[in-house]
Amino acid sequence: MFPVDRPRRLRRTPAIRRLVAETSLEPRHLVLPMFVADGLDSPREISSMPGVVQHTLDSLSAAADEAVRAGVGGLMLFGVPRPEVKDGQGSMASDPDGILNKGLRRLRDDLGDTTVLMADTCLDEFTDHGHCGVLASDGSVDNDATLVRYVDMAVAQAESGAHLLGPSGMMDGQIGAIREGLDTAGFADVGQLAYTAKYASAFYGPFREAVGSTLRGDRRTYQQDSANRRESMRELDLDIAEGADMVMVKPAMSYLDILREVADASPVPVAAYQISGEYAMITAAAQNGWIDRDAAIMESVTSIRRAGADIVLTYWATEIATRL
DSSP states (O other): OOOOOGGGGGGGSSSHHHHHHOOOOOOGGGGEEEEEEOOOOOOOOOTTTOOOEEEEHHHHHHHHHHHHHTTTTTTEEEEEGGGGGTTTTOGGOOTSSSSHHHHHHHHHHHHHHSEEEEEEEEEEETTOOOSSSSSSSSSOHHHHHHHHHHHHHHHHHTTOOOEEEEEOOOTTTTHHHHHHHHTTTTTTEEEEEEEEEOOOOGGGHHHHTTTTTOOSSSOOSSOOOOOOSSSHHHHHHHHHHTTSSEEEEEEEEEGGHHHHHHHHHSSOOEEOOHHHHHHHHHHHHHTSSSOOHHHHHHHHHHHHTTTTTTTTEEETTHHHHHEE
């Protein structure tokens, strides 16, 4: 009448649960995405992401220092240029005086090699049409013309001090083109965190505000369809063959199955991005008193680790690291 096997014995106390936990979460596993904006006198809060801001160069330095002191493993920097400097080619993305490159230089000067400095290598923040590449005459994104711009951008980011580049545009051949461009320019040691499986997602909404996006239309012709699974493995094989040093699944929350499959197959470290919509949903629910904010944050990030992520990009990176 009574069970012989009693798994609850290993759940009885916090100390026992800690002892037998299968998944760990440490500050070194976390990367903090940050936004640096041109033309600001003070940090500007992103209304759809309470607690996250567009930084000035000075506030960027202060927040980065806080994150590194907390033990966060790395920083991923996004640039927000002034609207009037955007153009069809995303010219400021490769301009040494563009806000992203200025931010990278500031952080590399401040922090040196004490953290891993990553850069978003994509044109969408810098183009007046908001797409991740150069447009052809028919309004479509021209894959190969975009690769030329990615190489220019990548070299500029390497010159500005980035340790890792994050090509996120989902152009065919982007990892190989950037690798060749970096090597030719003398930056063989600069690595790439490939956005290998980046899905067209409704959960990117708040991010569009964060980077001042001017997107017209959508990105479904180059980002992956949320209905598809197998093509992620094809993208993984291609990125590894082209020289990716690390790979990423984005978003994390709704794609934990993809993350698990990529992690099982990948010969290189795997990252996952807890994106703006995931942050916003947990924050809004907590503000309404519907969920326990702190518990939800820890559970959500631990689940991403459990699904196979070696690295988690999350806007709570500093907070979690401090708590840990």
